[in-house]
Amino acid sequence: MIQFLVVLFAVTLLYVSITGRIETYIKLLFLQGLFIFLVVTIESPVLNSLNYIFLMVETLGFKTIIIPLILVKAVRKMGVRREVEPYILNFNSLLITTLIMICSFILAFMSLKYAPQIKPVHFAVSISAVLTGLFIIMSRKKIITHIVGFIIMENGIFLLSLSIAGEMPLVVNLGVLLDIFIGIFLLVMVLKRIHSTFDEIHIDKLTHLTD
Amino acid sequence: MIPIILLFPVAAAPFIYFVKSRTLNHIVLIIYALLMSTVTGILYKNGGHWSPFLQTDPLNIVFLIIMSILFLGVAFYNRAYFKHHDIGIKAETEYTIFFLFFVASMAGVLLSTHLALMWVFIEATTLFSAPLIYVERSRSSLEAAWKYIFICSIGISLAFVGIILLSIGTKSVDSLFFKDLYSNAKTIVPFWLKFSFPFILIGLGTKMGLAPVHAWLPDAHSESPSPVSAMLSGTLLNAAFLGILRVFKLMTLAGLDYYARTLLLVMGLLSLVVSAIFILRTNNFKRMLAYSSIENMGIISLGIATGGIAYYASFLHVISHSLAKGSFFLTAGNILNRFHTKEIDKVRGILQIDKINGWLWIGSFAAISGIPPFPSFISEFLITMELFRGHQYIIAGIFFLVFTIILFGMGRSVMHMAFGPADPHLVKASPAPMTYIPQIGFLMLAVVIGIYTPDILNNLLKWASALLTDIV
Numbered sequence: 001m002i003q004f005l006v007v008l009f010a011v012t013l014l015y016v017s018i019t020g021r022i023e024t025y026i027k028l029l030f031l032q033g034l035f036i037f038l039v040v041t042i043e044s045p046v047l048n049s050l051n052y053i054f055l056m057v058e059t060l061g062f063k064t065i066i067i068p069l070i071l072v073k074a075v076r077k078m079g080v081r082r083e084v085e086p087y088i089l090n091f092n093s094l095l096i097t098t099l100i101m102i103c104s105f106i107l108a109f110m111s112l113k114y115a116p117q118i119k120p121v122h123f124a125v126s127i128s129a130v131l132t133g134l135f136i137i138m139s140r141k142k143i144i145t146h147i148v149g150f151i152i153m154e155n156g157i158f159l160l161s162l163s164i165a166g167e168m169p170l171v172v173n174l175g176v177l178l179d180i181f182i183g184i185f186l187l188v189m190v191l192k193r194i195h196s197t198f199d200e201i202h203i204d205k206l207t208h209l210t211d
Numbered sequence: 212m213i214p215i216i217l218l219f220p221v222a223a224a225p226f227i228y229f230v231k232s233r234t235l236n237h238i239v240l241i242i243y244a245l246l247m248s249t250v251t252g253i254l255y256k257n258g259g260h261w262s263p264f265l266q267t268d269p270l271n272i273v274f275l276i277i278m279s280i281l282f283l284g285v286a287f288y289n290r291a292y293f294k295h296h297d298i299g300i301k302a303e304t305e306y307t308i309f310f311l312f313f314v315a316s317m318a319g320v321l322l323s324t325h326l327a328l329m330w331v332f333i334e335a336t337t338l339f340s341a342p343l344i345y346v347e348r349s350r351s352s353l354e355a356a357w358k359y360i361f362i363c364s365i366g367i368s369l370a371f372v373g374i375i376l377l378s379i380g381t382k383s384v385d386s387l388f389f390k391d392l393y394s395n396a397k398t399i400v401p402f403w404l405k406f407s408f409p410f411i412l413i414g415l416g417t418k419m420g421l422a423p424v425h426a427w428l429p430d431a432h433s434e435s436p437s438p439v440s441a442m443l444s445g446t447l448l449n450a451a452f453l454g455i456l457r458v459f460k461l462m463t464l465a466g467l468d469y470y471a472r473t474l475l476l477v478m479g480l481l482s483l484v485v486s487a488i489f490i491l492r493t494n495n496f497k498r499m500l501a502y503s504s505i506e507n508m509g510i511i512s513l514g515i516a517t518g519g520i521a522y523y524a525s526f527l528h529v530i531s532h533s534l535a536k537g538s539f540f541l542t543a544g545n546i547l548n549r550f551h552t553k554e555i556d557k558v559r560g561i562l563q564i565d566k567i568n569g570w571l572w573i574g575s576f577a578a579i580s581g582i583p584p585f586p587s588f589i590s591e592f593l594i595t596m597e598l599f600r601g602h603q604y605i606i607a608g609i610f611f612l613v614f615t616i617i618l619f620g621m622g623r624s625v626m627h628m629a630f631g632p633a634d635p636h637l638v639k640a641s642p643a644p645m646t647y648i649p650q651i652g653f654l655m656l657a658v659v660i661g662i663y664t665p666d667i668l669n670n671l672l673k674w675a676s677a678l679l680t681d682i683v
Contacts, residue, residue: 111406115380190360194354208354
């Protein structure tokens, strides 16, 4: 079951690389959050109760509901045109994402030799989420898609931390959650400010500072 | 003692938020700076810890001392700088609040004894300092703030990937406290150490400003107000460096120091080369100083990669860079306020108009570029000596070459600005005392350290460099 959810998560990554609409991006973020939440729920017996509550709040509350909501609001308020406007063709984008996945799987099965306790599918999908997030950031023009790419990276990192059994102390977990959340919130705030100052949210316009 | 410095901003923030008075903002900042220095003094003498997560040791106390000295100077300078800028009371109050939290989160980075907690504090420094960059509300500062948050957040996320990978390898330890990691270094699977170190180095290297992940640094340093630039360059980069050092120590203890050294060396040399190219090209004196920070971070990594006596030299270089760059950026703020431009071409004859700032400008240049009696001379000399002793002639050659180019590039700009005929329309006026006393303090301290390194400092640096290789 968990394997199935993780594979679904991987499918969202492939879908992100071909879709051209910002609304779809945000829907996919919602789906990713939901899948991670389900993974956590099914795996829960391993965790103690306090950490369990924390993970519930983080995945269902933040990843699935609040963050997509903030983004939807921002998009509506700014009236962003819908197209994502990538630098490269959708087909090539899909090709690169697939390549990233293949490499991640090879890497995961290679590392299995050194750490038998990791779950290879988890591991591979989360590494490819981190890399796909980076790729989205590099290959898209609009700033809002950069934020989406960043959130995909964070989802990947979260999944990665689930793929290992060890737990962080609660203080640290809370700190990480708070940091990431404030970070995303701040990014959206700055995005709005950029939109009202520059009348444009292409990074092509953000080239004032050079030598 | 530690709770006082970490929780002071929490107590002070609501207070200054509701009162909203410029004088109060100023006083609170100074109180916090004095408190920080006092507490650091006590921590230096007695040591201290707060829960198992925050603790002093000979390594972080050095960084804490530098930070409190720099913060003290900047806190006094801050008010005088903003007298020249038209910033609303609300914005200034927010600025003060974020400044307090920024300093507290840096103290948190320094004192953390847990790898992931350190990560939390490093990310917090980004979040708290980003609004400081945007305080002047200009288009370019908005752009700089965006790049800063975005690039650093991505970098820091990669560092977190590194931390997770590391914790896969530490199955036998199951704890990310530095002391547990160090005492079990030999049992950690080398594959995971090797896998995770580049991630952590790239991630923390982004914050430290090492090439090729330095892109945010020149923008953020040049667009933020000078007190913030001084803190970013003089203390934030050091905090990130301490993070790298902690992980580097783990690599050393695990017997992978050759691998870690090579990576550090590559990034260090690349930083030197990149900064040399851009220092020659830039026509913005604050950007020039920013590139000089990249250069100095490169020298520090080079020192750590070299090892031996160069550890000691690196710590000395951290201190001298912080003092010199603090003084440099604060003086740059005075020049900006007087000439209303950041362009090197348009600034002539600082010495004619304003003798004190002119000499401070030249003095800071001397301090940063390793001219005796400043301590950067000793540190750079020791690093090259160690390079020669290890027969690393090619690296030493590159170091010399790049260093000379940078010296030429910066010297040309600094002299162009300091000498020559000034614009006759500019009135001569003596600056307010608080705009130059902190810099004089920094430079005098640097000279004292350079001429005769006090025993206290000497021992401190020796302990710190010994701690890098000991299992404690």
